[in-house]
Amino acid sequence: MHAPAQHRPTSRLAAAIVAGWLGLGLPAWAVSPFVLQDIRIEGLQRTEAGTVFASLPFRVGDTYNDDKGAAALRALFATGLFKDVRLEVTGQVVVVVIEERPIIASVDFTGTSEFDRDTLVKALKDVGIGEGQPFDRGLADRAEQELKRQYLTRSYYGAEVVTTITPIERNRVNVSFAVNEGGIARIGEIRITGSQAFSESTLLAELDLTAGGVMTWYTKSDRYSRAKLNADLETLRAWYLNRGYLEFVVESTQVAISPDKQSISITINVREGQQYTVTAVRLSGNYLGKDDEFKSLVTIKPGEPYRSEAVNDTQRAFTDRFGLFGFAFARVEAVPQVDRNTGRVQVQLNADPGRRVYVRRINVAGNSRTRDEVIRRELRQLESAWYDGARIQLSRDRVNRLGYFSEAEFDTSEVPGTFDQVDLTMNVTEKPTGSLLLGATFSSAEKLSFNFAVKQDNVFGSGQYLGVELNTGKLARTLVLSHVNPYFTEDGISRTVDVFYRTNRPLNSQGEDYQLVTPGASVRFGVPFSELDTVFFGIGAERTTIKAANALPEVYFRQRAQFGDTSSSVPLTLGWQRDGRDSALVPNKGLYQRVNVEWGVAGDTRYLRSNYQIQQYIPLSKRFTLGLNGEFGWGQGLGGRDYPVFKNFYGGGLGTVRAFDQNSLGAVDVTGAYLGGNRRLNLNAELYVPFPGVGNDRTLRIFGYADAGNVWREGEKIGDSSENPIRMSAGVGLSWISPVGPLKLSWGQPLRYARTDRIQRFQFQIGTAF
Numbered sequence: 001m002h003a004p005a006q007h008r009p010t011s012r013l014a015a016a017i018v019a020g021w022l023g024l025g026l027p028a029w030a031v032s033p034f035v036l037q038d039i040r041i042e043g044l045q046r047t048e049a050g051t052v053f054a055s056l057p058f059r060v061g062d063t064y065n066d067d068k069g070a071a072a073l074r075a076l077f078a079t080g081l082f083k084d085v086r087l088e089v090t091g092q093v094v095v096v097v098i099e100e101r102p103i104i105a106s107v108d109f110t111g112t113s114e115f116d117r118d119t120l121v122k123a124l125k126d127v128g129i130g131e132g133q134p135f136d137r138g139l140a141d142r143a144e145q146e147l148k149r150q151y152l153t154r155s156y157y158g159a160e161v162v163t164t165i166t167p168i169e170r171n172r173v174n175v176s177f178a179v180n181e182g183g184i185a186r187i188g189e190i191r192i193t194g195s196q197a198f199s200e201s202t203l204l205a206e207l208d209l210t211a212g213g214v215m216t217w218y219t220k221s222d223r224y225s226r227a228k229l230n231a232d233l234e235t236l237r238a239w240y241l242n243r244g245y246l247e248f249v250v251e252s253t254q255v256a257i258s259p260d261k262q263s264i265s266i267t268i269n270v271r272e273g274q275q276y277t278v279t280a281v282r283l284s285g286n287y288l289g290k291d292d293e294f295k296s297l298v299t300i301k302p303g304e305p306y307r308s309e310a311v312n313d314t315q316r317a318f319t320d321r322f323g324l325f326g327f328a329f330a331r332v333e334a335v336p337q338v339d340r341n342t343g344r345v346q347v348q349l350n351a352d353p354g355r356r357v358y359v360r361r362i363n364v365a366g367n368s369r370t371r372d373e374v375i376r377r378e379l380r381q382l383e384s385a386w387y388d389g390a391r392i393q394l395s396r397d398r399v400n401r402l403g404y405f406s407e408a409e410f411d412t413s414e415v416p417g418t419f420d421q422v423d424l425t426m427n428v429t430e431k432p433t434g435s436l437l438l439g440a441t442f443s444s445a446e447k448l449s450f451n452f453a454v455k456q457d458n459v460f461g462s463g464q465y466l467g468v469e470l471n472t473g474k475l476a477r478t479l480v481l482s483h484v485n486p487y488f489t490e491d492g493i494s495r496t497v498d499v500f501y502r503t504n505r506p507l508n509s510q511g512e513d514y515q516l517v518t519p520g521a522s523v524r525f526g527v528p529f530s531e532l533d534t535v536f537f538g539i540g541a542e543r544t545t546i547k548a549a550n551a552l553p554e555v556y557f558r559q560r561a562q563f564g565d566t567s568s569s570v571p572l573t574l575g576w577q578r579d580g581r582d583s584a585l586v587p588n589k590g591l592y593q594r595v596n597v598e599w600g601v602a603g604d605t606r607y608l609r610s611n612y613q614i615q616q617y618i619p620l621s622k623r624f625t626l627g628l629n630g631e632f633g634w635g636q637g638l639g640g641r642d643y644p645v646f647k648n649f650y651g652g653g654l655g656t657v658r659a660f661d662q663n664s665l666g667a668v669d670v671t672g673a674y675l676g677g678n679r680r681l682n683l684n685a686e687l688y689v690p691f692p693g694v695g696n697d698r699t700l701r702i703f704g705y706a707d708a709g710n711v712w713r714e715g716e717k718i719g720d721s722s723e724n725p726i727r728m729s730a731g732v733g734l735s736w737i738s739p740v741g742p743l744k745l746s747w748g749q750p751l752r753y754a755r756t757d758r759i760q761r762f763q764f765q766i767g768t769a770f
Contacts, residue, residue, distance in 0.1 A: 033065040034092050043098035045171055047081055052096060055079060064094060072096075081134055101134040105172040111179040114154060120177075123150055135173050140165065147177060155223035158182030158261040186212050187222045188263040192236075194251070194270040197243075206239050207232040209266070215691060218700065224264045229253065233268070240272065244305030246336055246345065247273030276306045276338055276345040285351035288325060294318060294351075306336065306345050318351060323389020326356040328412055328422050358386045360421040366428040367461075370404055374463035375426060377487055378402065387422060394531060399426065404458045406431040433458040463487065477503040486526075494526035496538070504646070514552055516646050518544045524573060536575035536596075541603075543568045544646045553669040555645045562642060563604045569644070570602035571609075586698055586737065587617045588625050598647075606638040609647050623698075627686040631709075635678035643714065648676035651711040651727075654763055656682050658707050659729035659748030661758030666711035667724060668756045677711035679718055681726070684708075688735065699737035705746065706730045728752040731761075 039060060041052050055075040058068045069087050076085045076096070084099035107129060109120055124130060129143040144161045151159035159181050166174040189211055192203050204210070209221055209232050216222040233250050240248035254267040279302055287294050297317040299310045315332045322330035330353045337346045362383050364372050378398040381391040392410055399408040407429040415421040434456045455467035465484035471477055480500040488495035504516040520542025526534045545566045546556055559567070574597045581590035592615040600607040611633040618626045637643035653662030666677045684707050691700045708728045712718050719726065731748025745764045750757070 030066055031064075031069075031089055033063050036060050036062055036064045036094060037092040038094075040093060040095045041098060042095060043100065045100055046103065047098070047100060051079070051081070052076065052098065056096070058094075064089075069094075083136070100171060101136055102167065102171050102173045104129065104131055104133050104135045104175055105168060106174045107131055108174070108176045109179065110176065111181060112177075114156065114181055115150065120147065120150065123147070129175065135165075135175065137165075140175065143175075143177070147179065151179075151181065153225055155185045155225065155264075156181050156183075157185040157257055157264075183262050184223060185257060185261055185264050186216070187224050187266060188212060188258075189265045191265075191267045192270060193267065195272060197245070197272055197275070203236065203239070206235055208235070215700075224255070224266070229255070229266065236268070236270070238308060241306075241308035244275040244277065244307070245272050246276050246306055246338060247271075249273075274340070274343050276336075276343055278302050278304060278306050278347060279344045280346045282346065282348045283351070284348055286353055287351055288322075288353060294321060297321060298349075300347055306347070311347065314349065318349070320389045320393070322351075322353050323387065323392070325353075326358065326386040326388065327353040328357050328387040328389075329354040355420060356386070357420045357422050359383055359424055360415050360418075361423045363423065363425040364428070365425055367430060369430055369461045370428070370458060370463070371461050374402070374404075374458075374461065375399055375428065377490075377492070379426070381424065392424070395426075398531070399428065402458075402463070404431070404433050404463070405429055488525070492528050494534075496522075496524040496526070498522050498524075498540075514556070515547050516544055517547060518542055518646065522571075522573070532578050532580065534577050536573065536577070538573045540571050540573065541568070542571075544644075553671050553673040553675060555669070555675055558642065559645050563644075567605055567644070568603035569600050569605045572599045572601050573597065574599070581615070581617060586701075586735075587615075587627070588698075589617050589619045591616050600638070600644075605644045605647075606641045607635060607643050607647060608638055609633075609635040623690045625688040627684075627688065629682070629684040629686075631680070631682040633680040643678045645675065648678060649680035649711050650674075650676040651680055651682070651709055652758075653760060656680075656707070657709045657727050657729055658705065658746055658763065659731055659750045659759065659761055660727060660753070661760040664758040664760075665709070665727055667713050667716070675713070677713040677716070679713075680709070680711045681718065682707070682709035691734075701735045703733050703735060704730070705733060705748070707748075725752065725754070727754075727757065 036058060037060065039053070039056070039058075041049055044052070055072070055078075057071045057075065058064055062068075072087060073085055076082055076098075081101060082098055083101045086097040088095040088097060107121060107124065109117060112120060121130070123146055124143050127142045127146050128139045129135075140163045144163055147161045148159055151157075159179060161180075162178045164176040164178065166176070168174060187209060190204060190207065190209065192200050195203055209224065209228050210216065210219075212222045233253070236250065237248060249271050251269045251271050253269070256265045256267075257263070278300055281298055281300050281302065283291060283294060297314060299313050299317075300307070301310070311334045315334055318332040319330050322332075330351065332352075333350045335348045335350060337348060339345070359381060360383065362376075362379060362381065364375050367375060379395040380398070381388055381395050396408055396410055399405065405428040407427075409427055411425045411427060413423050413425070415423055434454070452472070453467065453469040455465070455469075457465050459466045463486055465482065465486075467480075467482045469478065469480040469482070471479075478500065479502075480498060482496065482498050484494060484496045486492070486494045499521045500519070502516075502518045504518070505514070520540060522538055522540030522542075524536050524538030526536045528534050543566055546552075546560055547565075552560075575595055577594040579590075579592050581587040581592050592613075594613050596611045598607075598609040600609075611631065613629070613631040615630075616628045618628070620626055633649045635643050635647055635649070650663040651657055651665035652660035653664070657665060663676065664674050667675060669675055684705065686703045686705045688701045688703045690698070691702050706728070707730070708726050710724060710726050712724055716724055728751040729748045730751055731746055733744065733746030736743045743764070745762075747762050749761065750759060753759070
């Protein structure tokens, strides 16, 4: 093989093979087979010669013929690197003449306000357009179509794309896409025809797609896409099937767009069929001799309309129960046997447990940041153990409860070559686990105050928590540093370390300048006694100094007289927590409980302080949620010593009784100071409803609330006493999971209050994630 030739006679094969390979109707001049003595390549600029030689179906010393020449051309064009290829024969030498395709030097976009550049660059790479890749006009056309497809997904039906190719030095090109996005095509009308049993408005309320409205700027539910329409059609089918309409079908859908491509109308034609009532449920197949056990799992009720949800729940319960016994691939088929004359249906459940298997290996995928061990220590299914559906479900729930992942699911795959082994793969999708919290309140006492917190729940992917909290209020300033290691021991015992510095100025109507300064630290351990229950215990140390000016309240005089300006405390803590809510951010159902007891066992003070809280979320319907909260706190001095005033409970404001100023409830000293008390009661109720116009979106909701509660000092009667009665308030609010984090606004009106109370009607809180 030699360098490119400088002179060669006209080839007998140059036009013949090219014309024959391209299928042109030109005369072909065949070459007689000969033994190759050399192969030469001309025209290469960037491509390695080895790439060309590797594509050729012949080598020096081989017998060359027309078929091999045609195969060489096909192979070289298939690489996608060359714009033109020719083969020329000189004697017993084949010369490969190459014209390389230009390389894309840059890809630019103009007029693309709807998409960021990275999204479009990634989409074009999937069709072969990207920096450093070979270019041809066919790829540019495909790129234009891909860009238009991207805009169609967001209802830009009038988007136009113009491609400009600019050649530059060294056989390169710049590719520029000028986009005229046009306007968004919005849904102007959705019609459902053929429905008899239910009104059109009832059915439209079940769809996520809506016609344009006041709030569609936020929900974007008036933007059409085929995927969204298909999802809504499935929702409609499920809705009817869950009400006994087994023969319901969507007969057709029509989607029409206006000539200016700005408005879309959708018509859905349905046929309901008749409603069927369940008369009997029968089990058939192999139930492992545990038929009665499986019958207890049936939620399909004879005498009621056929409900697909009940059927699906029963199938799922059967499959899960088979999984408890190691049958990973059990199949449960529900066969409705309908009688059209009477409108009745019998449901037959056919079960085939398959074979029993055990888990060979458990893999973890998708965790680019979180360490494998953080996930694996939550797994309750063991490798080389029998497949256990309950343990797998529990493992998934525990990983989800970590809060590090937006999604965590198991995939099950058979092991090739075996009949009784499976591999499990835990697929996770990581989400931001840091948070930046900013809260603000406004009142006549504190004016505008801010709360600031930086928290990282999964620092360095270790599963540990690290946080800094800062409160800049006029009455209360706090700096807290916290670290939580959820697996301080291999058995799952957690350790929490807090270091804090608090400055507290009790609310005082006369504005006197005195404050409590408390530095301290604590360590707490959490012991999991069950999958849902955790018991906490710990110890701390703190010192409280009373920095006084004039008009010091009487209780602080007594405190200082008994312990001095500075008093120390060594509290032991004991607590219990159970969290059964379906979501900590937007709970819809579930129960949450916690108990905490603090016992001052050493230092200057001796006391007992306890607090119990219970929350219950009740789904009233698909869109309405009732939240109930109750909290009771109690404190008592021990060993003949007074209960320390700086351990008092306070009421009023966020988290207690809204519409009252922060910490303003309870008895008032003669100096005008709000002192709190050693006992506290809070009762709260919230009813969440969708914001008008947002459909099924739960990220934006309004709520009405009713609060009741108060704090009481030693000697005061708890409850509805004339001296210090329970305060009540009611109001409305807005809850929004905004792009910058959870936002909550509330406005309220006191319903029962005392002359000394301060009113705070409006408050808000906002957070963001990074």
